[in-house]
Amino acid sequence: MNQFQYSRPAEIASAIKLLAKDSNGHFLAGGTNLVDLMKMGVVVTNKLVDINHLPLKQIQKTPTGITIGALATNSEVADSAIVKENFPLLSLAINAGASPQLRNMATTGGNLMQRTRCPYFFDITAPCNKRVPGSGCSALQGYNRMHAIFGANDQCIAVNPSDMNVALTALDATVHVSGVKGERKIKFADFHRLPGDHPELDNTLQKGELITAVDIPASPFNKNVYYLKIRDRTSYAFALVSAAAALHIENNTIKGVRLAMGGVAHKPWRLTAAETFLTGKPVNEDNFKQAAQIAMQGAKAYEYNKFKLKLAPNAVIQALKMASGIAS
Amino acid sequence: MSSKKQCSQPGESTGNSTETRRDFIKKSSFLTAIALTPVTIVKSAEKQWDEKFADIFEKVPLTLEVNGVKHSLSVEPRTTLLDLLREEFALTGTKKGCDRGQCGACTVHVNGVRINSCLSLAITNSGKKVTTIEGLANGDDLHPMQEAFIKHDGFQCGYCTSGQIMSATALVKEGHTHSEAEIKEFMSGNICRCGAYPNIVKAIQEVKGGQPS
Ligand SMILES: Cc1cc2nc3c(=O)[nH]c(=O)nc-3n(C[C@H](O)[C@H](O)[C@H](O)COP(=O)(O)OP(=O)(O)OC[C@H]3O[C@@H](n4cnc5c(N)ncnc54)[C@H](O)[C@@H]3O)c2cc1C
Ligand code: FES
Ligand code: FES
Numbered sequence: 354m355n356q357f358q359y360s361r362p363a364e365i366a367s368a369i370k371l372l373a374k375d376s377n378g379h380f381l382a383g384g385t386n387l388v389d390l391m392k393m394g395v396v397v398t399n400k401l402v403d404i405n406h407l408p409l410k411q412i413q414k415t416p417t418g419i420t421i422g423a424l425a426t427n428s429e430v431a432d433s434a435i436v437k438e439n440f441p442l443l444s445l446a447i448n449a450g451a452s453p454q455l456r457n458m459a460t461t462g463g464n465l466m467q468r469t470r471c472p473y474f475f476d477i478t479a480p481c482n483k484r485v486p487g488s489g490c491s492a493l494q495g496y497n498r499m500h501a502i503f504g505a506n507d508q509c510i511a512v513n514p515s516d517m518n519v520a521l522t523a524l525d526a527t528v529h530v531s532g533v534k535g536e537r538k539i540k541f542a543d544f545h546r547l548p549g550d551h552p553e554l555d556n557t558l559q560k561g562e563l564i565t566a567v568d569i570p571a572s573p574f575n576k577n578v579y580y581l582k583i584r585d586r587t588s589y590a591f592a593l594v595s596a597a598a599a600l601h602i603e604n605n606t607i608k609g610v611r612l613a614m615g616g617v618a619h620k621p622w623r624l625t626a627a628e629t630f631l632t633g634k635p636v637n638e639d640n641f642k643q644a645a646q647i648a649m650q651g652a653k654a655y656e657y658n659k660f661k662l663k664l665a666p667n668a669v670i671q672a673l674k675m676a677s678g679i680a681s
Numbered sequence: 682m683s684s685k686k687q688c689s690q691p692g693e694s695t696g697n698s699t700e701t702r703r704d705f706i707k708k709s710s711f712l713t714a715i716a717l718t719p720v721t722i723v724k725s726a727e728k729q730w731d732e733k734f735a736d737i738f739e740k741v742p743l744t745l746e747v748n749g750v751k752h753s754l755s756v757e758p759r760t761t762l763l764d765l766l767r768e769e770f771a772l773t774g775t776k777k778g779c780d781r782g783q784c785g786a787c788t789v790h791v792n793g794v795r796i797n798s799c800l801s802l803a804i805t806n807s808g809k810k811v812t813t814i815e816g817l818a819n820g821d822d823l824h825p826m827q828e829a830f831i832k833h834d835g836f837q838c839g840y841c842t843s844g845q846i847m848s849a850t851a852l853v854k855e856g857h858t859h860s861e862a863e864i865k866e867f868m869s870g871n872i873c874r875c876g877a878y879p880n881i882v883k884a885i886q887e888v889k890g891g892q893p894s
Contacts, residue, residue, distance in 0.1 A: 358734035359758035388800045389781050403805055452870025454788055454797045588869035
């Protein structure tokens with residue numbers, strides 16, 4: 354790991370000021386992604402601003418829902434009584450990720466910002482447009498088993514690896530950020546981006562901006578929820594495909610539904626067309642199958658991830674069945 | 682701490698021509714250089730990283746309680762907690778497997794919570810209490826989890842074992858021991874290449890008071 358300058362501010366304003374002048378500095382939260390990337394030489398930084406002393410650890414009810422501080426750890430969020438009661442989908446998704454030790458370190462802000470696990474992104478000898486813009490995409494013709502089936506292009510077919518993000522997009526969260534120009538809110542769906550012409554940018558956070566909190570609005574999705582994660586081993590592995598389903602059911606009718614997938618795109622993938630189809634329909638497997646088919650429109654596979662074209666819709670169907678209670 | 686400057690343990694040092702595995706790891710990992718600094722200087726110095734950056738070659742003061750003993754020292758910011766424990770404190774019970782958060786061999790407790798010390802910069806733990814495998818036993822009395830691992834053969838080569846035991850003791854405290862499936866899920870952050878998993882689960886079940894299946 355290269356050497357760097359270190360700072361440990363106690364206030365949000367100082368943290369922002371410390372990075373304001375520097376285009377190559379980084380905030381350090383749990384370190385579970387950044388320290389790894391620094392060891393691998395993928396991130397070479399000259400300055401680290403350790404944000405662990407900022408007062409951003411709260412998990413609280415608000416008049417409109419809950420607010421989660423950027424430094425609340427993944428374990429704290431998953432185990433929080435408020436979260437388990439109101440947004441059990443979030444607890445399920447977080448607990449499906451990483452390991453207990455990592456979740457004890459990983460923070461909400463850091464999880465939002467975690468980089469892709471594409472092996473070519475980690476291999477500093479391989480071309481990668483995300484790491485070195487303009488160098489090419491090694492995954493396109495390479496071993497692209499883990500890669501995207503939605504929203505990708507020839508510049509980048511990497512996926513966002515987070516489980517937490519899949520639940521947060523389904524729950525319509527809002528990201529609060531603070532920078533030299535002041536504070537702003539970003540809708541979760543607009544936080545992560547597709548590769549487009551700038552695969553080096555994972556999200557719409559501006560350089561030097563600090564995530565301060567994630568808010569989740571109150572919703573009726575506190576009962577019929579499921580997070581299905583399919584991976585190469587039962588635990589402690591990134592998703593090949595994951596599916597989050599949250600249903601609001603009354604008298605066997607779907608009053609409201611939220612659906613999202615992970616491991617399939619450069620951003621957590623919300624299935625809005627499938628949601629529209631299901632709304633107002635009765636709970637049954639046939640409707641779930643049709644919804645999954647709608648969700649798969651526009652999917653495109655590469656040489657080694659063709660299996661995802663079948664795995665993804667089946668994951669959506671199974672998640673819906675588990676959430677609605679017609680399968681266990 | 683004076684005797685702990687030595688990096689290798691008796692009997693582990695190298696011959697002239699052959700390199701031990703530990704030497705290899707030492708060279709391939711970054712070697713930390715840490716100076717002892719009087720506590721008073723550390724206290725006043727600690728404040729200033731609030732508003733400004735430490736210079737690139739500057740060591741940063743760190744106070745740390747390790748297995749019940751308080752230490753004040755200064756470290757390069759890039760030193761991981763794992764390297765600090767092994768290379769400086771000579772607490773080589775904590776193992777370096779992957780150095781990337783993927784195996785759990787480096788599991789220690791910080792303020793009672795289990796973490797991967799390989800991904801934690803030492804400096805971010807300032808003011809905290811670290812417990813390693815060396816800090817579990819009470820004198821000659823092994824921790825019940827250590828006893829249970831021995832009784833149930835919860836290991837073969839032993840490389841993953843300190844991480845497993847640190848994880849297992851935290852697991853019991855967390856209360857994620859309601860079923861065999863839950864124990865397995867919440868122990869999944871500790872890989873065992875020898876595959877001692879069934880016996881590890883038995884050891885944990887015994888300690889949490891249930892019947893080993
Ligand atoms: C072996 C392994 C397995 C894993 N498996 C999974 C998995 O299955 N599912 C999953 O979802 N995740 C998984 N993870 C990833 C893990 O969840 C992330 O590494 C973690 O969430 C990152 O959080 P952190 O606080 O440690 O971030 P850090 O490593 O500290 O930071 C990551 C990035 O976020 C930036 N950042 C941090 N906080 C802020 C903030 N408040 N504002 C702005 N920028 C910020 C940093 O500058 C850095 O660029 C795994 C990680 C490892 C090492
Ligand atoms: S050495 Fe830390 S997890 Fe493998
Ligand atoms: S006992 Fe050999 S790796 Fe676990």
